[in-house]
Amino acid sequence: MRRSLVIARSIFCWCIATLLLPGCIDAYMPDVLSDPKGHLVVDGFINSRGVTTITLTRTYNIQAAAPPPAETQATVRIIDDTGRLYPLVESSKGIYRSGLLTLNLARSYRLRITTAAGQEYESASVLAKTTPVIDNVRGHTNSDGLTIVVNAHDDSNGTRYYRWDYEETWEIIPAFRPQVEYVKQERRFQPIAVPYPIICWGNQKAPDIHLSKTTTLAQDVVADYVLRSYPTTSDRLRYKYSILVKQYALTKEEYDYWTELRKNTEDIGTLFDPLPSQLTGNVRCLSDASELVFGYVGAHTEEAKRIFISRADLPNEWRTATGYEACFPPVLIGRDYASFFSGFLSYVPIYETPEGYISSSKECVDCRLRGSAVKPSFWP
Structure with a gap:
């Protein structure tokens, strides 16, 4: 996945008093937009038969002049259910790549991230699927x-x-x-x-x-x-x-995640489109359970x-x-x-x-x- 997650959007509420009266539009700005803390965005999947590429960025206020830099100098590893580690190396700013992997499809895998600031994050363990x-x-x-x-x-x-x-x-x-x-x-x-x-x-x-x-x-x-x-x-x-x-x-859970992401980023703009929802995924912060993390890390072939x-x-x-x-x-x-x-x-x-x-x-x-x-x- 290469496109950035859209974390915050303006939500509009249509107020219609009667058919003869003009409607009104009130802009609603979610609390996350004014949050000065950038939340981690994890972009990518575990490639069980190839090179895994994970991009780490941060959310930012849409009113900011420029987005913050990518999450650099992190330690990123894939871990299987036996504890075996597969390291990823930062190839360019915020982009981490593994070597050529051939993973055991009978095992489950998760992604562990430790930022340069010492914060730890981990995705849920998932079984690797074989793509036809x-x-x-x-x-x-x-x-x-x-x-x-x-x-x-x-x-x-x-x-x-x-x-x-x-x-x-x-x-x-x-x-x-x-x-x-x-x-x-x-x-x-x-x-x-x-x-x-x-x-x-x-x-x-x-x-x-x-x-x-x-x-x-x-x-x-x-x-x-x-x-x-x-x-x-x-x-x-x-x-x-x-x-x-x-x-x-995809698994059903990963499919559901992508479906919601599509609703939040593409199916917005008319009165009858679904309202955007807060989308997180299967990654959590181990250092602070209350911290929001965005992204879904699945495991499959390509x-x-x-x-x-x-x-x-x-x-x-x-x-x-x-x-x-x-x-x-x-x-x-x-x-x-x-x-x-x-x-x-x-x-x-x-x-x-x-x-x-x-x-x-x-x-x-x-x-x-x-x-x-x-x-x-x-x-x-």
Whole structure:
């Protein structure tokens, strides 16, 4: 889990006197918002067949100028029911990783955290579940666009509760490739010394929570669960697109936790949506039983599958956007170019013409403003 937990939100109460009278809205700010003490947030799960990654942060007042730093220099360990320890090492600020684990699925596991300040926290002991493999991830096309679905099943009927995460990657090609550059110090143009990249890769992790359960079905089968949809004009489908889908088998308790988290973070905004509730999880503070802790640490394996979708895989009649429509037409700068480029540094020259210099904004020529110029290792 990579998204931060939303701990505090504004709750609105609608007051309707009669149909003929206007309503009133009163803002309600929960006590936790004014609490100066940041509560620990534990983000991650115990991966019984791989590397476990746990992120430790703190809650903060939504009125604060900036969130507090991550919880660093903590001691983080996985403990099984025999007392055996599996240490995690801080790889970057607030992010702790284990080595490659192969845990005994017959045992139960918990996470123990000791902060640099000496506070101790521990998750409840849970049995590790084995996640079934993903049957397939497919892209369906119709008149509205592209829909990406996942299919899975468990012949033993032992999973029943599923969660998916995903990460998207797509190619970005800028509108223009400059041939000249302006040297401000010398107030002159020259052939460009360091060319802008001709291609970049955009990247986005899932911003939402995806859950499904098969408890009401005779068979443990998930069919065509929708993960993502795009219109026919989406610029992400212009060249080549990829999605990496990760699947997790949950216990009922962990599924219930994620369901409540989704209600608190996504299903809010209208009169008929559920009211947000205080969500904690299965982690408690051993040093102070009254202290709030947020997060749920489950134990399971992870299954993943990646697919690629090229423009050639989509209907020819689709008119996908480039993402650079606002860049046209470019700007013609006359011979008084030196004063222009010295004053408008967001604009860059593209090439020279007899009338002056064809130019555009840096956003239109530097795709690194929208992604990374480093080719992903998995990209074909």
